[in-house]
Amino acid sequence: MAINLRLVRNVFIAIAVLGFFVLYVLWRQWQIRGSIDDIDWRTATVANDSGEEVTATWLGVTTLLFDDGDTQILLDGEFTRLSPIQIALLRPVKSDVATINYALAAFRMDRLAAIVPVHSHFDHAMDVGQVANRTSAVIFGSESTANIARGANVPVSQYQILADGETRQFGAFTIKLIASAHAPIGFNDHEYFSGIIDDPLVQPARVPEWKTGVAWSILIGHPRGTTLVQGSAGYVKGKLSGEKADVVMLSVAGLAGLGREYTKVYWDQTVTATGAKRVIAIHHDDFTAPFGEVKLQPTMLDNVVKTAGWLDEIVAEEGSEVAIELPPFGQRMVLY
Ligand SMILES: [Zn+2]
Numbered sequence: 001m002a003i004n005l006r007l008v009r010n011v012f013i014a015i016a017v018l019g020f021f022v023l024y025v026l027w028r029q030w031q032i033r034g035s036i037d038d039i040d041w042r043t044a045t046v047a048n049d050s051g052e053e054v055t056a057t058w059l060g061v062t063t064l065l066f067d068d069g070d071t072q073i074l075l076d077g078e079f080t081r082l083s084p085i086q087i088a089l090l091r092p093v094k095s096d097v098a099t100i101n102y103a104l105a106a107f108r109m110d111r112l113a114a115i116v117p118v119h120s121h122f123d124h125a126m127d128v129g130q131v132a133n134r135t136s137a138v139i140f141g142s143e144s145t146a147n148i149a150r151g152a153n154v155p156v157s158q159y160q161i162l163a164d165g166e167t168r169q170f171g172a173f174t175i176k177l178i179a180s181a182h183a184p185i186g187f188n189d190h191e192y193f194s195g196i197i198d199d200p201l202v203q204p205a206r207v208p209e210w211k212t213g214v215a216w217s218i219l220i221g222h223p224r225g226t227t228l229v230q231g232s233a234g235y236v237k238g239k240l241s242g243e244k245a246d247v248v249m250l251s252v253a254g255l256a257g258l259g260r261e262y263t264k265v266y267w268d269q270t271v272t273a274t275g276a277k278r279v280i281a282i283h284h285d286d287f288t289a290p291f292g293e294v295k296l297q298p299t300m301l302d303n304v305v306k307t308a309g310w311l312d313e314i315v316a317e318e319g320s321e322v323a324i325e326l327p328p329f330g331q332r333m334v335l336y
């Protein structure tokens with residue numbers, strides 16, 4: 001049977017044109033995003049240099065450096081930024097050690113006692129091993145997090161698996177890990193890349209290999225006050241009802257897609273449950289932007305301006321006195 005070469009050629013051209021068109025539309029959609037200036041939350045107060053306060057420095061997504069002048073506790077410690085192409089094409093990726101070295105030096109992480117990723121996805125836990133290997137800090141988390149540490153050849157003395165409700169003390173800080181849930185953003189009400197990392201995760205690896213493990217609610221206690229870090233917008237009903245917090249660092253990622261009703265329950269299960277009067281929003285920024293660059297997610301992925309409107313309405317409806325703030329990048333916010 002003779003192959004009609006002209007037909008084959010035309011089909012190829014048509015597919016190529018369509019492919020370029022789809023890429024162009026996606027690229028244009030990617031540029032459409034809200035502005036942080038459209039959210040009328042105030043920026044958290046920055047510390048003076050007295051060293052008297054307990055502070056937290058936000059370094060993008062849910063990376064937070066707690067410091068009381070003696071001891072530093074690092075949540076996530078995620079400094080590598082992957083491009084949308086690396087993520088979408090599932091390319092093998094590895095930690096950006098130049099940026100990790102820069103961040104550790106620039107933000108003076110020289111008294112680091114602990115590293116606690118909020119869960120084991122790549123945008124939170126990819127760099128924990130590289131950070132531990134450059135400091136004397138101990139990594140705390142689930143079995144999945146331990147496998148990220150093992151894959152990076154972190155010494156056994158420098159990582160620990162914690163069970164639901166377990167605590168650890170460092171200087172005046174107490175860290176308590178409470179098993180929570182990841183925001184159900186994916187298929188069938190399950191998050192993307194769900195499950196457990198069963199084996200040491202050696203880099204380079206593909207993004208889906210960083211599976212959730214346990215998504216934690218993390219309580220950072222101190223004699224001066226307590227902060228709850230909710231690193232993913234999930235909840236387990238009633239789980240935090242016995243806990244008290246002064247401040248909640250609240251992940252807002254994915255709420256726009258989950259809806260207003262979900263957002264209200266999430267708020268009640270975290271902020272209302274702990275009695276916190278102050279909320280600092282986190283995970284509102286595009287995690288593919290270069291380290292240090294803060295912009296909202298493309299609207300096609302998340303609409304944080306819409307979420308902010310809902311949260312303002314929820315606070316007003318409940319008549320509560322809760323203040324919601326935005327974290328300034330790389331500056332020491334006063335907690336208490
Ligand atoms: Zn996640």
